[in-house]
Amino acid sequence: MLYHVRMDVHLPPDLAPAERGDIIAREKEYSQKLQREGRWPHLWRIAGEYANFSILDVADHDELHALLSGLPLFPYMNIEVTPLAMHPSKIAD
Incomplete structure (x- = not known):
């Protein structure tokens, strides 16, 4: 499953x-480590903020929660998660 995740660090x-x-x-x-494993395929800094947009590719909600809560900065983050689904108009890879 793919997830769009915004992480703001405070x-x-x-x-x-x-x-x-x-x-x-x-x-x-x-x-x-997660990027090398393919579970964190996209990571972008949000310009001017201590924040990022990420795409995470994991099996399910439980794996996503375990991955996010394992982040050393997790106690200092506000996190917004959006599950993603394939758009029917997308041209296949």
């Missing part, structure tokens, strides 16, 4: 620099 301003750096490094490692 790190606390008083977060210690070392902790901030650690969380961001773990987030990058985790997200790149």
